[in-house]
Amino acid sequence: MFSVADLAKVVPGFTFEGASGNAPIYSIRGVGFHDLSLASGQAVAVYADETPIPFGYETIGVDFDVERVEVLKGPQGTLFGQNSTGGAINYVMAKPTANLEYGLNLTYGRFNTTDISGFVSGPLSDTLRARVAVRSIQGDGWQKRYGPVPNQLQGPADDTIGRQNQLGGRILLEWRPTSDFKVLLNVNTRRDRSDTQVPQFNGLRPSSSQPVVPEILAFRCRPKTTGPLPGIRIDYAQNNRWAEASARIEYDAGAATITSLTAYQRYKRYAPAREHDGTPYPALRYGYRGDVETFYQELRAGGTFGGEGSWLVGANYEHDKTKELFHTYNPLATSRLLFGLPNLSSGSKSDNQIKTYGIFGNVEYPLSESLSIQVGARYTKADRNTQGCSLDDNGGLAAIFTAIQTNLVNAGVKKTPIVTPQVGGCITLDPTATPALFKGELNEDNVSWRVGLNSTAAPGTPVLCERQQGLQGGQLSAGLRDLLRPIYPGSAGRPAGLRGGREVARLAELAV
Numbered sequence: 001m002f003s004v005a006d007l008a009k010v011v012p013g014f015t016f017e018g019a020s021g022n023a024p025i026y027s028i029r030g031v032g033f034h035d036l037s038l039a040s041g042q043a044v045a046v047y048a049d050e051t052p053i054p055f056g057y058e059t060i061g062v063d064f065d066v067e068r069v070e071v072l073k074g075p076q077g078t079l080f081g082q083n084s085t086g087g088a089i090n091y092v093m094a095k096p097t098a099n100l101e102y103g104l105n106l107t108y109g110r111f112n113t114t115d116i117s118g119f120v121s122g123p124l125s126d127t128l129r130a131r132v133a134v135r136s137i138q139g140d141g142w143q144k145r146y147g148p149v150p151n152q153l154q155g156p157a158d159d160t161i162g163r164q165n166q167l168g169g170r171i172l173l174e175w176r177p178t179s180d181f182k183v184l185l186n187v188n189t190r191r192d193r194s195d196t197q198v199p200q201f202n203g204l205r206p207s208s209s210q211p212v213v214p215e216i217l218a219f220r221c222r223p224k225t226t227g228p229l230p231g232i233r234i235d236y237a238q239n240n241r242w243a244e245a246s247a248r249i250e251y252d253a254g255a256a257t258i259t260s261l262t263a264y265q266r267y268k269r270y271a272p273a274r275e276h277d278g279t280p281y282p283a284l285r286y287g288y289r290g291d292v293e294t295f296y297q298e299l300r301a302g303g304t305f306g307g308e309g310s311w312l313v314g315a316n317y318e319h320d321k322t323k324e325l326f327h328t329y330n331p332l333a334t335s336r337l338l339f340g341l342p343n344l345s346s347g348s349k350s351d352n353q354i355k356t357y358g359i360f361g362n363v364e365y366p367l368s369e370s371l372s373i374q375v376g377a378r379y380t381k382a383d384r385n386t387q388g389c390s391l392d393d394n395g396g397l398a399a400i401f402t403a404i405q406t407n408l409v410n411a412g413v414k415k416t417p418i419v420t421p422q423v424g425g426c427i428t429l430d431p432t433a434t435p436a437l438f439k440g441e442l443n444e445d446n447v448s449w450r451v452g453l454n455s456t457a458a459p460g461t462p463v464l465c466e467r468q469q470g471l472q473g474g475q476l477s478a479g480l481r482d483l484l485r486p487i488y489p490g491s492a493g494r495p496a497g498l499r500g501g502r503e504v505a506r507l508a509e510l511a512v
Contacts, residue, residue, distance in 0.1 A: 004063050007089075011071045023056040028073050031086030038269060038290040039322040039352045045076065045084035048091045049186065051246050051263045052080075054294055054320055058242060058267045061168050061190040065119050065133035067094040077448025078376035081316075081358050093186070096129030096174045097121045113139030113164060131172040139164035143198055145280070161236055165193040180252035189243045195236040196271055201278030210334040219279050239270040256303040261316075265294040277333075287327040295319045300360075309365035309372065320354040327393060339403050342396045346427075350388035357381045362450075374452045381445040389426035389438050401427045401435060408433050 004024070005016045015032070018024035023036050026044035033043040038057060046053045046062075053059050063069075069091055076084040100122035107115040114137070121131035141160025170188035202221055206212055246263035269290040277283040300314025330336060331344040362376035392398040398421040408414035414433045421427045421435040430436040 028087035038324040041083040043086040045088040064135040096131040137166040184248040192240040196274045198275040208334040261298040263296040267292040285329040290324040313361040318356040322352045345393035347391035376450040384442045389428035
């Protein structure tokens with residue numbers, strides 16, 4: 001297996017969607033969550049050595065030097081918390097070895113794509129082992145530029161798009177001073193400078209009555225019989241970076257094994273140009289910048305009932321801070337004029353702080369030699385605070401939203417003074433139709449549970465019968481889609497930006 005997309009070939013019911021520059025969407029049995037926001041929680045939880053990777057963009061490139069991948073289907077809220085209504089994926093990384101081992105893997109494919117990975121593992125002393133792994137994916141562009149040559153942005157000096165440029169590395173240190181105490185330190189980093197994917201122009205369908213600019217009107221689909229023509233020099237390369245340091249401490253106290261998981265993660269996303277119109281002109285082009293910081297702590301204890309069955313209790317805490325800045329460039333779009341004023345570009349920003357607390361427990365106990373029962377539950381509390389707004393980019397929207405307020409005052413709808421948005425400032429309208437920074441909070445708590453019977457009455461044919469429930473947490477947004485809605489609608493009693501909501505997934509399953 002070379003990538004997470006390969007899981008779809010071996011795991012029935014698992015699907016993966018993702019293109020360069022897009023958030024990966026994981027779905028199990030049709031349950032997934034399609035949202036491109038940086039701070040969007042998934043419906044399929046992704047873990048690496050039982051440490052959560054909370055947001056989809058952060059999972060890109062995690063799958064190297066992997067010992068195995070565990071895929072759990074159905075709601076997994078009891079052990080993995082909310083945002084696992086579809087299931088969970090846990091990457092188990094290859095660990096340091098007692099003897100010296102090393103390996104190298106090289107693949108070569110179309111467009112000069114090379115995938116090189118290697119590792120070195122072995123003991124540093126009687127109590128300390130180490131493993132170092134690296135991976136590099138490089139490839140030429142697989143899309144051809146064509147069209148006239150507007151002199152706008154300078155990028156790579158070739159006519160291809162779709163280059164791959166990914167690097168990743170991981171250092172694992174395992175310290176065993178005694179037979180009942182173990183510490184595993186994991187430090188890893190990844191960098192992705194691959195191009196974002198560019199759509200292909202296949203026709204012109206104006207979305208408004210505004211006249212189409214001559215450049216777009218004259219642009220044609222790529223001739224199939226001719227080679228690529230010189231194109232615009234726009235640099236579509238991203239610069240996304242990930243860094244993590246985690247520590248797993250285990251102590252065997254005899255009656256129970258106590259485990260502590262501590263992790264600090266940092267992810268930065270930078271995608272200055274993501275094309276959406278399929279032409280070399282700025283009719284619809286996006287730019288992204290984002291930052292995610294996560295701290296995670298879990299403490300749990302587990303053991304057996306005198307050698308029979310098993311039990312597990314624990315608690316965890318996660319603190320996520322996200323910042324996202326989004327720009328839309330459309331100076332040549334049919335929407336470039338609004339109310340007779342220029343609408344050349346816009347933006348939005350969103351800052352989130354999310355604190356999640358969880359307490360969980362699980363018991364599995366044999367009722368007979370061939371039948372066992374499993375019961376688990378988790379209480380989760382999540383507090384999300386968001387502030388953000390849609391932004392003026394260069395003064396155009398500031399003038400437009402001043403005109404909107406003027407029209408509302410003239411119509412007798414707006415009773416407060418007209419406030420002209422600052423250039424680069426917020427244009428989101430509050431309930432008084434005044435530009436303001438959107439602020440909201442979403443506090444949720446829930447209980448996930450699971451009850452199941454496992455039978456091995458027929459040799460080699462286990463039977464599972466279970467009932468479980470998981471929940472998908474809501475989230476807040478402050479983008480353009482919230483402009484025309486009140487922030488606190490009385491009917492719902494929640495901020496208008498609330499998306500996702502309190503989604504409950506219940507599963508009854510009989511499997512052989």
